[in-house]
Amino acid sequence: MRIVKIENVRVLNPMQKTDRVQTVYLENGKLVAETADVTETIDGQGKWLMPTMVDLCARMREPGQQQHGTLKSEGKAARENGILHVFTPPDSKPIVQDNGALIHGLVEKAMLDGGIYLQVIGAQTQGLQGKQPANMAGLKKGGCTAVSNANASFADDDVVIRTLEYAAGLDLTVVFYAEEPQIAKDGCVHEGFIASRQGLPMIPALAETVAIAKYLLMIEATKVRAHFGLLSCGASVELIKIAKEKGLPVTCDVAMHQLHLTDQVIDGFNSLAHVRPPLRAEKDKELLRQGLKDGVIDAICTHHEPLSSSAKMAPFAETLPGFTAFDTFVPLGVQLVEEGLFSPLEWVHTVTLAPATVAQMADRWMQEAGWILVDPELEWTLDKDSILSQGKNTPLIQQTVKGKVIQTFLA
Template sequence: MSIVKIENVRVLDPIAQTDSIETLYLKDGKRVTDFSGSEISETINGEAKWLMPTMVDLCARLREPGQQQHGTLKSEGKAALENGILHVFTPPDSKPIVQDNGALIHGLVEKAMLDGGIYLQVIGAQTQGLQGQQPANMAGLKKGGCTAVSNANAPFANDDVVLRTLEYAAGLDLTVVFYAEEPQIAKDGCVHEGFIASRQGLPMIPALAETVAIAKYLLMVEATKVRAHFGLLSCGSSVELIRIAKEKGLPVTCDVAMHQLHLTDRLIDGFNSLAHVRPPLRSDKDKELLRQGVKSGVIDAICTHHEPLSTSAKMAPFAETQPGFTAFDTYVPFGVQLVDEGLFSPLEWVEKVTLAPAKVAQMQTRWADESGWVLVDPDLVWTVTKDSIISQGKNTPLINGTVKGKVIRTFVATR
């Protein structure tokens, strides 16, 4: 067996809570101290670089099955892995919907490993076909390997359906994932309700669409005692609702997309369809309150919200384009920026994208067993171009912009 030696590297270990300069040895992607009988096959100068565990992403759409024009398990698995992400959770809204069938989910997980080399964690459908009418076969989903269910962005027929699915999930010890948005308030909106949207005449999604939904679901969580996760928070007032729920002892966690900690609705100026995402980019105040929420621990983890799209998906008039950013390739640069701006120490940021999401998913032991290591150059400046983006989707408002920080090597544990 061969050994990789990494000299003088800054090791950021969220499990041991250590941040130190070390010379470290990896054997088949795992850290070792005793490697008798093995040869050092490669020596890497790790000076001024960071070594961290592989990351866990709580929300990414890989587009397969059914939308291979945007991305495949092979293309997006490669993009995730080369950007240091080994475990990926995906919402249950592929086209066609297969995430309400436990047997089909098992095949999808196997294909993700064979084609893309990643551990795919499929969130099961909360209702049959995401139609919002009848609960899905959650017992079958659990047998197929699901640990969580969600109705993704699809609406429920009524609140009674929501309650019945929460009771069902609670009985099976499944987590329910909410991407909270009240459809009667959001209606046909596509951007944050603010000055820029008003000036451009774009249909708006007020913050109230998110907060009303969160408040309602929290009351249902309290009544049913189901374990709940609120994904992709976008509003500062949502953080306060989650804080109160946690103080009451409700079994809730939440995450935020990395881009919501950096980008605001200013980017939609000029009808820039590359800034079209859902939930939408919000105000500067929302951005700051979300940052405070992550820093304080009210927001448990940071996800990519990766949504690769073909070029044509962004070429219609703004409101008619598909929402979404390709986000795997800019995840680490955005994280490095949070460190550079003083929001986190390097170890604090690493924890928010590794151990923290693993805890949210109740898979910290599995993650520790399966994780490899990621070598990051936090000082590498590079330009985000269609050629430098590994993902099949090139849909990011950062296109042709300059960023700092990049994964230069991922060491995956032998399977």
């Protein structure tokens, strides 16, 4: 039995809505009353103690893309960076998330190999081909609480409506990564000055907002519970705000990098800045931040997508989109606090209890979550040695950041 005493630590507890410096006792990752049976004492001066985090969107690359990452490598990276519950979209290669019988095996492997609770989002259509609804009843039986067509398009809007009706009847959440393919076409970056100057094919903000507007009308008609993942445009925030004011059962999240980076980073054809949805304009970044502050955006996710070095070596438009993001999640969160967007407790809420609530698993998370010790003042350099993920693909590579998980306390 391991009982740890942490003295003078700043405890950020979103469940109790408390933020105070105190001495705490942890037994196997759980807060307990004061006890004499202490096996380890830690000086928590200047440190934060917070619950483990919940990530609503991360690709683990297994099965089928182990050249980029595995459940073992990415599970370890998530766990050691304080993320214990991870939701993954249904677009592995091959696609197995349309078969409820196979999902349980993925969940078991994630815990055995990586030590994390993997939450698999089921496929909305068979093989993500957008033509026929997947067997959602079987997916629910296999443990799925949500379905999505990931970044794949639908054959027509009638298919979307039928899948929403099906999901609503099973009380499943439908997750949208909204992008209208006829507008996005073969684009790869935000429609703006930098893209025009470099001659790169563009994805207008309208590709996202038109899709969100259309899906919101369908949600209103079918009464399905829906979540919009990875918002990137300021106008999207306004659409979600109107939907929430109307009482529609919708939630949304934003990737951490959209709160910090803009399309300026793609200058010079920097393929490490290639991500989808793309990095938008400064105005979008500020409106996303405000939407989070106002509570329109419910949570922050990592949008972790590890890639091998060769995946970023082609000409910009031909490279694979994605950032490795587990290792940068805490330092970028600390930066939001330092910049005054949030208090430490408010930030902790957006990456713990808020995403757990969105995912309809707050009670489960409270039972399974351990605690992590964060040093918000620790400076370190993001490089190939310090990044725990198998993927080193981040536009922040070689930058010095501040804030790191220094210890985890799990059951």
